[in-house]
Amino acid sequence: MKKMTEKQKARLFQQRRNENFRASNRLEGFTIEPVTLTAQEALQRIGELRRHYER
Numbered sequence: 001m002k003k004m005t006e007k008q009k010a011r012l013f014q015q016r017r018n019e020n021f022r023a024s025n026r027l028e029g030f031t032i033e034p035v036t037l038t039a040q041e042a043l044q045r046i047g048e049l050r051r052h053y054e055r
Helices: 006-028 039-053
Strands: none
Touching: none
16 A cells, blocks of 8 residues: 555545544534635635635
8 A cells, every 4th residue: 555645634634524524514414515726716716705704
């Protein structure tokens, strides 16, 4: 088995954390849909938030 790079480990940890968060919320009776953004959409959203909060 190949060793994972640090970037792969970080991505795997992030995925697991998100899965665990959603599972925990389901147990509590909440349903949260995952947000899927393209890189361009994410950068646009970050820019909007910065303009709003960095007045």
